[in-house]
Amino acid sequence: MTSTRTAGDGSDDGVPPLHPEQLQTYFALLEAVSLLQHHVEQQLRTEGGISYVQFQLLANLARSETPLTMTQLADGVVYSRSGLTYQAGLLEKAGLITRSSSPGDERATLVALTDAGAALFRRILPGHIEVSRLLLFNPLSDDDVRHLGDIMTRVRDHMRALPPRSAAPRKRRPRSTPDTPAQAD
Amino acid sequence: MTSTRTAGDGSDDGVPPLHPEQLQTYFALLEAVSLLQHHVEQQLRTEGGISYVQFQLLANLARSETPLTMTQLADGVVYSRSGLTYQAGLLEKAGLITRSSSPGDERATLVALTDAGAALFRRILPGHIEVSRLLLFNPLSDDDVRHLGDIMTRVRDHMRALPPRSAAPRKRRPRSTPDTPAQAD
DNA sequence: TATTGTTATACTCTATAACTATA
DNA sequence: TATAGTTATAGAGTATAACAATA
Numbered sequence: 001m002t003s004t005r006t007a008g009d010g011s012d013d014g015v016p017p018l019h020p021e022q023l024q025t026y027f028a029l030l031e032a033v034s035l036l037q038h039h040v041e042q043q044l045r046t047e048g049g050i051s052y053v054q055f056q057l058l059a060n061l062a063r064s065e066t067p068l069t070m071t072q073l074a075d076g077v078v079y080s081r082s083g084l085t086y087q088a089g090l091l092e093k094a095g096l097i098t099r100s101s102s103p104g105d106e107r108a109t110l111v112a113l114t115d116a117g118a119a120l121f122r123r124i125l126p127g128h129i130e131v132s133r134l135l136l137f138n139p140l141s142d143d144d145v146r147h148l149g150d151i152m153t154r155v156r157d158h159m160r161a162l163p164p165r166s167a168a169p170r171k172r173r174p175r176s177t178p179d180t181p182a183q184a185d
Numbered sequence: 186m187t188s189t190r191t192a193g194d195g196s197d198d199g200v201p202p203l204h205p206e207q208l209q210t211y212f213a214l215l216e217a218v219s220l221l222q223h224h225v226e227q228q229l230r231t232e233g234g235i236s237y238v239q240f241q242l243l244a245n246l247a248r249s250e251t252p253l254t255m256t257q258l259a260d261g262v263v264y265s266r267s268g269l270t271y272q273a274g275l276l277e278k279a280g281l282i283t284r285s286s287s288p289g290d291e292r293a294t295l296v297a298l299t300d301a302g303a304a305l306f307r308r309i310l311p312g313h314i315e316v317s318r319l320l321l322f323n324p325l326s327d328d329d330v331r332h333l334g335d336i337m338t339r340v341r342d343h344m345r346a347l348p349p350r351s352a353a354p355r356k357r358r359p360r361s362t363p364d365t366p367a368q369a370d
Numbered sequence: 371t372a373t374t375g376t377t378a379t380a381c382t383c384t385a386t387a388a389c390t391a392t393a
Numbered sequence: 394t395a396t397a398g399t400t401a402t403a404g405a406g407t408a409t410a411a412c413a414a415t416a
Contacts, residue, residue, distance in 0.1 A: 018314050018322070025334030026317050031261050032341035033218040038264060039344070051405080070375060076216050079223060080408050085376055087406085107374040107415045129203050132211050137203070139343040144336050149210030151329050156217035158324040159224070236382085255398060265385050270399055272383090292392045292397040 036135050043131045048124035049094075053077060053087055055128070058096065058113065058121045067110040069102065076160075096120060221320050228316045233309035238262060238272055240313070243281065243298065243306045252295040254287065261345075281305060 018026070037052065044055050056077045061068060070084055078084045088111060091097045096117030102108035113121070137145060203211070222237065229240050241262045246253060255269055263269045273296060276282045281302030287293035298306070322330060 018318060021334055022318075022322055022330055025330050025337065026321065028334060028337035028341050029218065029321075030222070032337045032344065033214065034261075035341065035344040037215070053406085071373095076219075078407090081375065082377080082409080083407055089376095090405095105374080105416075109375060133203060133207075135344050135347070136211065136214075136340060137207055139339045140336060144332075145204075145207055145210050147329075147332050148336055149206055149213060151325060151333050152210065152213040152217045154324045155321060156213050156220065159217065159220040159320050162320070238383085256396095263384090266398065267386080267400080268384055274399095287397095290393075290397080294398060 036132070039135055040128065040131055043127055044124060047127050048120055050096075050120075050124075054091060055121075055124070057087060057091065058117055061097065061111065061113045062118060062121050067100075067112040069108045069110060071108075073111050091117070221317070224320055225313065225316055228312050229309060232312050233305055235305075235309075239276060240306075240309070242272060242276065243302055246282065246296065246298045247303060247306050252285075252297040254293045254295060256293075258296050276302070 041052050044050055044052055048055070050058070057073060060073055060075070060077065070081070070088065073088075074081065074084045078087065088097065088099060092099055095114055098112050098114055099109050100112075102110045140148070226237050229235055229237055233240070235243070242258060245258055245260070245262065255266070255273065258273075259266065259269045263272065273282065273284060277284055280299055283297050283299055284294050285297075287295045325333070
């Protein structure tokens with residue numbers, strides 16, 4: 001307690017506090033997204049019997065249309081490889097994806113959508129879109145959407161480009177290939 | 186609007202598709218927040234040994250300074266009462282909060298921060314703020330922050346006003362639609 | 371040796387339903 | 394009866410570490 005500042009909000013660490021505007025923005029952002037995620041989860045569970053993580057995996061596969069390796073598939077969705085194996089196991093058991101070993105690199109596993117997986121994705125996408133429109137986009141103007149997209153794209157790219165955490169001990173490597181920049185969408 | 190067969194993005198349901206700009210916004214938002222949450226969780230766990238949910242509960246109590254009932258405390262943080270009881274149990278066992286029955290209404294439980302809880306909150310808040318600044322605010326201009334705060338406040342209030350969350354009707358059947366994909370109703 | 375992925379395991383968290391007790 | 398909260402329990406999800414196979 002050597003601060004001579006009149007911080008009053010716990011910042012006694014040489015860390016300048018966030019402005020009230022930033023704090024309000026921060027909490028509004030996290031709470032709004034939390035509510036959004038919760039509703040989206042419910043819609044996906046009810047209509048498709050899958051979780052949001054699983055939906056994201058299906059979406060990644062649907063977007064690519066060529067099989068992806070597990071490592072590629074993990075991108076931005078899952079933070080541990082065993083977690084992805086677990087989810088892929090569920091999706092495979094449900095008949096939504098197939099896993100096969102890559103001819104090029106025998107270590108890799110190629111993941112592809114089955115017809116059922118593609119059909120499920122197409123079936124639940126409209127409801128998914130409707131929920132996000134109802135909850136997220138309805139109260140926003142076109143300009144809001146543009147600005148929000150611009151902001152969050154920058155923030156996301158900023159976070160993706162961040163150096164690995166300095167606090168990370170030597171053996172830490174949870175994310176996929178930190179040196180490899182994100183591939184084109 | 187009966188099938189036009191030219192949708193190409195799965196919207197064959199009478200649901201107008203989101204504009205590409207909206208889709209991009211939507212995915213950027215969710216991914217950015219997911220990354221942010223992950224980093225924040227790590228900071229809180231490392232520096233304070235608590236989860237983000239627990240941090241939010243402590244923050245709510247710190248902001249109010251008068252004890253809150255469990256119901257008040259749940260606001261926006263937790264989606265089931267048993268979940269809050271679980272988290273409150275953890276926080277109480279850790280000596281960070283106290284629970285006592287309310288003198289005014291014997292059914293209610295009053296939750297208050299202990300000195301240790303308040304101290305922990307003050308101790309980890311700077312690091313929390315630093316992480317959010319580094320990840321979220323650094324790539325943003327003041328105008329971005331203002332606009333983002335305005336947008337997310339509106340979105341949050343919109344969602345809060347929409348469905349009575351805790352009004353889970355009894356007719357709600359278990360949401361597992363085993364392996365048979367749900368049929369659209 | 372490094373990389374890709376899987377397995378085994380332990381743990382955290384959430385939600386539903388049944389329960390107690392107060393109003 | 395309705396409300397506030399707890400308990401019991403079951404299930405989903407995650408992360409770490411040890412492992413096998415390939416590069």
